[in-house]
Amino acid sequence: MEIVDILISASFWAAVIRIATPLILATMGELICERAGVLNLGIEGIMVAGAFAGWMAVYSGTGLWTGVAVAMVVGMLFGLLHAVLTVPFGLSQHVVGLGVTLLATSSTYYAYRLALPQVTSPPKIAAFQAYEIPILSDIPLLGQALFSQTPFTYLAFALVAATSVMLYRTPLGLAVRAAGESPAAVAAQGLSVTGIRMGAVIVGSGFMAMGGAFLTMSAFDSFFFEMVNGRGWVAIALVVFGSWKPGKALLGAVLFAGFDALQIRVQQTSFGADIPYQIFLMTPYILSIVALILVSRRAQVPAALMIPFNKGER
Amino acid sequence: MRLEPIANPSFSRSVVPPALAIAATVVIASLLAMIAGADPFAVLGLIIKGAFGTKFALLETLNRATPLIFTGLAVAVAFRARFWNIGAEAQLYAGALVTVVLGTGALPWPGFALIPMLVLCAVLAGALVLLVPAVLKTRFGVDEVVTTLLLNFIFLLFISMLLEGPLKDPMGMGWPKSARLIADARLPRMFEGLRLHWGFGLAILCAVAVWVIQTRSTLGYEMRAVGLNREAAAFAGIPVNKVLVKTALLSGGLAALAGFSEVAGLKGSLTLDLSPGFGYTGIIVAMLALLNPLGVIVTAMFVAGIFVGADSMSRAAAVPTYLADMMLATALLLMVLAIMLTRFRVRRE
Numbered sequence: 001m002e003i004v005d006i007l008i009s010a011s012f013w014a015a016v017i018r019i020a021t022p023l024i025l026a027t028m029g030e031l032i033c034e035r036a037g038v039l040n041l042g043i044e045g046i047m048v049a050g051a052f053a054g055w056m057a058v059y060s061g062t063g064l065w066t067g068v069a070v071a072m073v074v075g076m077l078f079g080l081l082h083a084v085l086t087v088p089f090g091l092s093q094h095v096v097g098l099g100v101t102l103l104a105t106s107s108t109y110y111a112y113r114l115a116l117p118q119v120t121s122p123p124k125i126a127a128f129q130a131y132e133i134p135i136l137s138d139i140p141l142l143g144q145a146l147f148s149q150t151p152f153t154y155l156a157f158a159l160v161a162a163t164s165v166m167l168y169r170t171p172l173g174l175a176v177r178a179a180g181e182s183p184a185a186v187a188a189q190g191l192s193v194t195g196i197r198m199g200a201v202i203v204g205s206g207f208m209a210m211g212g213a214f215l216t217m218s219a220f221d222s223f224f225f226e227m228v229n230g231r232g233w234v235a236i237a238l239v240v241f242g243s244w245k246p247g248k249a250l251l252g253a254v255l256f257a258g259f260d261a262l263q264i265r266v267q268q269t270s271f272g273a274d275i276p277y278q279i280f281l282m283t284p285y286i287l288s289i290v291a292l293i294l295v296s297r298r299a300q301v302p303a304a305l306m307i308p309f310n311k312g313e314r
Numbered sequence: 315m316r317l318e319p320i321a322n323p324s325f326s327r328s329v330v331p332p333a334l335a336i337a338a339t340v341v342i343a344s345l346l347a348m349i350a351g352a353d354p355f356a357v358l359g360l361i362i363k364g365a366f367g368t369k370f371a372l373l374e375t376l377n378r379a380t381p382l383i384f385t386g387l388a389v390a391v392a393f394r395a396r397f398w399n400i401g402a403e404a405q406l407y408a409g410a411l412v413t414v415v416l417g418t419g420a421l422p423w424p425g426f427a428l429i430p431m432l433v434l435c436a437v438l439a440g441a442l443v444l445l446v447p448a449v450l451k452t453r454f455g456v457d458e459v460v461t462t463l464l465l466n467f468i469f470l471l472f473i474s475m476l477l478e479g480p481l482k483d484p485m486g487m488g489w490p491k492s493a494r495l496i497a498d499a500r501l502p503r504m505f506e507g508l509r510l511h512w513g514f515g516l517a518i519l520c521a522v523a524v525w526v527i528q529t530r531s532t533l534g535y536e537m538r539a540v541g542l543n544r545e546a547a548a549f550a551g552i553p554v555n556k557v558l559v560k561t562a563l564l565s566g567g568l569a570a571l572a573g574f575s576e577v578a579g580l581k582g583s584l585t586l587d588l589s590p591g592f593g594y595t596g597i598i599v600a601m602l603a604l605l606n607p608l609g610v611i612v613t614a615m616f617v618a619g620i621f622v623g624a625d626s627m628s629r630a631a632a633v634p635t636y637l638a639d640m641m642l643a644t645a646l647l648l649m650v651l652a653i654m655l656t657r658f659r660v661r662r663e
Contacts, residue, residue, distance in 0.1 A: 041459065081647075088315055091650050094398050094459065098597055099647040106639030113634035114350055194315075233463040240457065278475035285464045289450075292461065296454040310317050 002269040003262075012261060013145030018219060020257035021153045022047070022211040026235035027242070027249045028156075028163050029075075029207030034239055035167065036200030037180035037304040041097025042082045043208050044232030045104030050075045050209025052108045055216035055223045056115060058125045068152070068213055075209020076202045078104050083201035087194050090308030101232075109225065127221040128152050152218040157250075159207065164246040176200055180302035183309040193309045208232070230285065237288040241295055244302060252291070260284045317658040331652035339645045346640060350633040357631055361638075364626030365619035371626070373509050377580060379611075379618035381406070381589070383517035384572035385596025386603065386610040387524050392565040394528065394605050395537040396544070397451075397558055399444060401462030402569035403593025404469035408443045409436035409570025411473060413577045414481065414492040414584040417499030425498040432499060432574060433516070440570020441563040443469065448562035452555040466593065474586055483583065492584040501579040513575030517611075520568060524607040527564075537561050569593065598646045604653065617642060 006012050026047060033040040040046075054071030058064060078100055085096045116122065128150035137147040167173035175196050178186045183193040211231070216223045238256065242249025263280040266272040272280070320327065344354030365375050385402040392399035412435045421428055447461040477490040485493070501512040528534035536557045539547040548554045576588055599617050603609030624638035 085647060085651060089651060089654060090317060091654055095597075095601055095650050096647065098400065098594075099643055099650070102594070102598070102639060103643035103647065106636045106643055110346070110634050110636040110640055113636060117632070230464070230467045233460060237460045237464065240460070276475045276479060278471040282468050282471045285468045288464055289456075289461055292456045293450060293454055296456045299455070
């Protein structure tokens with residue numbers, strides 16, 4: 001069976017982890033925002049901005065890690081805008097989020113056209129290269145999949161661990177989770193709900209932008225329009241699928257990437273050749289919706305998600 | 315800081331913040347033009363002239379406003395009930411799809427029968443597309459934001475598949491494009507000699523109809539109540555889920571008419587670039603109109619004017635057309651802030 005051949009090939013599993021990386025970063029970013037009680041629909045646009053900012057920085061001569069930092073800062077600026085409007089001013093998180101996506105996307109395209117007015121095909125940069133971790137990368141199958149990736153991917157996995165530790169093992173994490181569950185209790189403790197929520201949205205947006213930057217700086221080596229292609233929206237679905245828990249969300253991202261990598265390979269088999277390619281491209285989005293239906297019954301939504309907190313009214 | 319509701323906002327309270335929002339948008343647009351190395355006054359002048367300066371420009375703006383009125387109404391209806399339909403793009407393509415399936419010869423009827431039939435079927439198709447997220451929400455509690463967003467991608471791929479398969483025009487020189495509508499399926503012009511089709515008339519009619527539904531019918535009252543407070547509405551005996559499904563059907567149907575009108579009134583066939591994001595822009599149109607259906611007509615013309623004006627401006631000055639999208643996104647964010655400030659006072663602690 002051709003499918004079995006695919007599933008036991010090391011290159012397949014390496015691709016799964018590669019495809020999962022931007023989703024993992026974006027999903028962690030969204031998860032942090034939502035755990036603090038703020039839905040961030042700016043994610044899709046912030047990923048576009050991050051993808052462009054990191055790539056443009058490296059193209060202008062900075063180092064790769066500086067590029068990642070630039071992407072993160074740009075993401076955090078859009079996060080700041082989102083946070084100011086939704087947290088202290090308590091505006092509709094749906095409308096502001098979509099507005100931020102529109103603004104981030106259009107300003108990215110505007111900046112791209114200004115920076116490179118004449119080009120028809122975008123220039124390439126020297127992107128992150130795979131780094132084989134000694135010994136571990138020699139493990140059959142697993143070594144190829146997990147330990148022969150670019151440093152950007154290792155960073156993504158480290159961030160999942162850090163997010164999990166932060167949320168469940170530190171006072172800060174407790175405060176973030178409480179801001180999303182019962183903000184009045186946080187305020188009663190003398191902590192600033194506004195500060196916690198704004199911080200979460202800003203940091204989370206930085207992670208989203210890194211997810212976008214992975215596309216231009218590690219998965220590919222140049223920037224083109226529509227390259228984020230709904231990954232932000234998928235990340236929002238993954239947060240729900242992961243029941244707002246970092247570990248489960250990571251699992252969801254890998255699972256999703258698995259189906260995505262599989263559909264690309266099945267397209268090339270004799271069996272897949274007869275099926276219109278659009279069917280394959282659709283499956284990841286359809287699976288996202290199916291996953292949402294499956295978990296809907298036992299979803300543990302943060303109780304104060306999307307509910308602005310105004311100390312005046314208690 | 316703390317927000318304090320204002321019981322009786324004064325006249326200046328309700329006018330100054332929105333006026334400042336518009337002024338700030340213009341200032342930001344000027345700065346952006348300066349970053350591009352252009353004279354901001356010249357750029358703004360070119361946009362206004364390109365949008366409303368000549369008869370040709372004005373007609374172009376009205377044509378561009380037509381689909382935006384439909385998608386703006388779709389969003390206004392849904393958001394009023396706090397049903398977050400971000401999928402107007404998919405519903406638009408559903409309407410366009412039905413129009414080309416039935417209008418390219420499958421129904422060889424005369425125009426007076428065929429066009430109402432196409433309108434009806436387009437509305438049903440759009441309603442059906444949004445029925446899926448609506449039922450998922452009311453039955454399973456699946457958030458409609460994500461499902462409607464993802465359906466946009468799914469539906470566009472579906473259209474792409476059909477345009478490269480069964481719907482592909484054999485005379486299309488290999489392009490993924492449908493056959494052309496028969497003459498009876500085309501919307502006639504509203505006035506002899508003017509390039510403005512009846513899709514615009516239909517859009518105005520729909521805006522008035524939605525206004526009547528919202529202000530004069532039980533359904534309109536129920537939709538508003540569900541939007542204001544779902545629990546209170548349920549407590550008052552309003553069947554919340556039924557109202558949400560009806561809202562979705564109405565919203566999806568309206569968005570589908572944008573697709574119908576673009577194909578039957580303007581393009582004559584279906585391609586993958588039929589909509590340059592009319593579904594998403596509908597959100598801006600509706601929000602700027604404060605979700606008022608009659609206001610949607612005005613804001614749709616304003617938004618269309620910015621797009622048409624920016625297109626013609628970027629041909630004359632070296633400023634990318636994306637300036638239009640940035641202006642609108644800025645206007646959207648500043649306007650929701652301004653509207654809040656008309657009703658609340660910001661108090662420092």
